[in-house]
Amino acid sequence: MKLSSRRQALTFLGASALVTAFPARSQDAARYPERPIRLVIPTSPGGTMDAMARLIAEHLSASWKQPVLVDNRPGGNGAIAYSMVSKGQADGYTVLLSISSLVQTALLSKTPTYSIQEFTPLAVVAMLPNAFAVGKHVPANTVQQFIEWAKSQKRGVDYGTSGPGSSGNIMGGTLAQASGIDLVHIAFKGEAPAIQAVMGGQIAAVFGSTGSLVTQARAGNLKVLAVALPNRLKDYPDVPTFSEAGFPAVNLPGWSMAAVPAATPKPIVDRLSAEITRIVQLPEVSARINSFGFQPEGGTPEAARRFLHEELTRWGAAIKAANITPE
Known part of the structure; x- marks a missing residue:
């Protein structure tokens, strides 16, 4: 009898704890x-x-x-x-x-x-959306022109991103597969040094945030060739999407x-x-x-x-x- 009573008491106490816990949590949410x-x-x-x-x-x-x-x-x-x-x-x-x-x-x-x-x-x-940009030293103003130029480079073409496994890294790999060009990934510790490298001519291209790249393009520091979105951005209507450029697989916003x-x-x-x-x-x-x-x-x-x-x-x-x- 004592064991049975003890079990009943523990069951009651456990149930009581649950009942009181839920109102407390609800009160926390209300406040x-x-x-x-x-x-x-x-x-x-x-x-x-x-x-x-x-x-x-x-x-x-x-x-x-x-x-x-x-x-x-x-x-x-x-x-x-x-x-x-x-x-x-x-x-x-x-x-x-x-x-x-x-x-x-x-x-x-x-x-x-x-x-x-x-x-x-x-x-x-x-x-x-990420954008794709090239340095002023690269003789290309469209994605297709970039592809044609890259195919003429015997040692491949360096492109920078904010790091390994980033959106830009995946998009670069997708562009290389879709176009048949040799793109060499250079992983930087963040987007800013990657953009600085392409503006300084250390690398040919970069994947980065549209706002950052278009700002530099408007200052004449680089050229933005495409953006990864279903439609062109409202504030940047002159930049085509990757689909418009002929590479829908790279359109990965x-x-x-x-x-x-x-x-x-x-x-x-x-x-x-x-x-x-x-x-x-x-x-x-x-x-x-x-x-x-x-x-x-x-x-x-x-x-x-x-x-x-x-x-x-x-x-x-x-x-x-x-x-x-x-x-």
Whole structure:
């Protein structure tokens, strides 16, 4: 009898704990946010991604009357930022603003330090198209002219990117496969030194963010030949897409997605998603995002989850086609 009574008591206590835990969690969600939020991004301060993060943080802070702090965690093609957030508290106070390396790094790492399943997507914030540019010393003003020139180079043609396994690396490999040219990948520690190298004539070409490359092109420092998007960018209508240039397989736009650790309560997920989408779609914010060379988006957690699944498939196929192996 004593054993039976003890089991009944433990069962009751366990059930009571669960009952009291759920209302507490609901109350936390109802009060959210009641302290500062950290917005983690996988890039260095000063770039266009950093500028977009700070723009969103400023509006979130104004709306919710809580500080929103941008935390730059570059390195490892995003792995440092992604690992930190994936292992963080699932309470809505650590939010990731990723780029497409979230998928690429997971696919290309032999020993990944995070998994996609450790995140709950909030919304696709923006499309971040990469552009392809060449130095002024390269005798080409179109992608086709570049291909013809590259075929005449006996030692191959160097192209720079922000690092191994980056969008630019995958796009470069895809362009080489599709066109039959010999492209030699030069991995830099970030986009800025890659752009400096092509402007200085150390390398022939570079894949990088559209905003950064077009800014340099307008200053006469390099030539932008194509952008990776289904349609031309609103603010850069003179730059053709890779599809228009005859290489649809290279049309692999990047993106930025907001996400939180997987166990974050749904009310907090929904509130974050709705507020980030509202901010991104404000006319003044949308205009700023366009000026960075990005395309503002927004949407629901469900739509973001479907998009992420599709991107895993798309980038997985591109990596295979480009013969890029895990490191």
